[in-house]
Amino acid sequence: MNLWDVPSKLASMDEQRKKTNFGFKEVFDDEKPSLIRDLFGRVADRYDLMNDLMSFGLHRLWKRHFLTLIPKRPHMRLLDVAGGTGDIAFQFLTSMEDLDPSVVVYDLTPEMIQKGQEKALDHNILQGIDWVCGPAENLPFDDHSFDAYTISFGLRNVTDKAKTLSEAYRVLKPGSPFFCLEFSQIEGPLKPLYNFYAMSLIPLIGKVILDQKDAYQYLSESIATFPKADAVSAMIREAGFCHVRHEGLCSGLVAIHQGWKE
Numbered sequence: 138m139n140l141w142d143v144p145s146k147l148a149s150m151d152e153q154r155k156k157t158n159f160g161f162k163e164v165f166d167d168e169k170p171s172l173i174r175d176l177f178g179r180v181a182d183r184y185d186l187m188n189d190l191m192s193f194g195l196h197r198l199w200k201r202h203f204l205t206l207i208p209k210r211p212h213m214r215l216l217d218v219a220g221g222t223g224d225i226a227f228q229f230l231t232s233m234e235d236l237d238p239s240v241v242v243y244d245l246t247p248e249m250i251q252k253g254q255e256k257a258l259d260h261n262i263l264q265g266i267d268w269v270c271g272p273a274e275n276l277p278f279d280d281h282s283f284d285a286y287t288i289s290f291g292l293r294n295v296t297d298k299a300k301t302l303s304e305a306y307r308v309l310k311p312g313s314p315f316f317c318l319e320f321s322q323i324e325g326p327l328k329p330l331y332n333f334y335a336m337s338l339i340p341l342i343g344k345v346i347l348d349q350k351d352a353y354q355y356l357s358e359s360i361a362t363f364p365k366a367d368a369v370s371a372m373i374r375e376a377g378f379c380h381v382r383h384e385g386l387c388s389g390l391v392a393i394h395q396g397w398k399e
C-alpha cells in the first residue's frame with residue numbers, strides 16, 4: 138500500500154465503525170464502554186448519595202414498586218444487569234427471604250461492584266449473591282439459566298440496546314420475565330420545570346457536590362436522548378419477548394417495561 142493512501146484507508150475504516158450516542162455526543166461503539174466505565178468509576182463512591190439527592194429519594198420508591206411487579210417463586214435465580222451498587226439485588230433478596238432466592242449482580246464498572254460489595258458487607262447480605270463484571274451485550278451465562286432478568290437505570294447506558302435485549306432473552310428460562318426500570322419522557326405541566334431541573338440544576342449539583350459536572354451532564358443528556366416508552370417496547374418485542382407492556386410513573390418521568398420469554 139502506498140503511504141499516501143494511509144489517511145484515506147483510515148478514514149474509510151472509521152466510516153465502517155458503528156456509532157452510538159454518549160449523551161448528546163456521537164462516539165464509536167468500541168469507545169463507549171471505556172467512557173462509561175470511567176464515568177461510573179469516578180462517581181461510584183457517592184453514587185447512592187447522589188441518587189437520593191437528585192431524585193429526592195424517589196428512586197427508592199420506584200425500585201420498591203418495580204420489585205413488587207416481579208412474580209416470586211421458591212429458589213428463584215435473578216440476573217440484575219447494570220446492577221451497580223446492588224439496590225435491586227438487596228431488595229429482591231430481603232423481600233423473599235423465606236423462598237431461598239439467589240441473584241447475580243452484573244455490571245460493567247468494577248468500582249460500582251466494589252461499592253456494592255461493601256454495602257452487602259455492611260448490611261450483612263452475604264448469602265445468595267454473586268457479583269460479576271462485564272458488558273450487558275455479552276453475558277457469560279448459559280442459555281435458559283435465569284428465572285428473571287432486571288435492568289434498572291441501565292438500558293440507557295449500554296452501547297448496543299438490541300444486543301443487550303437479545304442476550305437477556307437468551308439467558309432467561311422459557312416462561313420467565315424481563316423487567317426494565319428506566320427514565321422516560323415526562324409529559325404534562327411539569328415538563329418545562331423538569332427540563333430546567335435536568336439540564337441546568339443536575340449538572341450544577343454534580344459540580345458542587347462531586348466536582349463531576351460532566352458526569353451529571355451526561356446523566357441529563359442520556360435521559361433526553363433515550364427513546365420514548367413505545368419505542369423501547371418495540372425493541373423489547375424485536376428481541377423476541379411477548380406480552381410486552383409498560384407503565385409510566387410520575388407523569389412518565391420513569392417507565393417500567395416488561396416482556397416475557399415464551
Ligand SMILES: C[S@@+](CC[C@H](N)C(=O)[O-])C[C@H]1O[C@@H](n2cnc3c(N)ncnc32)[C@H](O)[C@@H]1O
Binds near residue numbers: 273
Ligand atoms: C445509573 S447506574 C444504575 C445502577 C443500579 N441498577 C441502580 O438502579 O441504581 C448504571 C449502571 O450501568 C452500568 N453499565 C453501563 N453500561 C453497561 C453495560 N454495557 N453493561 C453492563 N453494565 C453497564 C454502569 O456501570 C452503572 O453501574
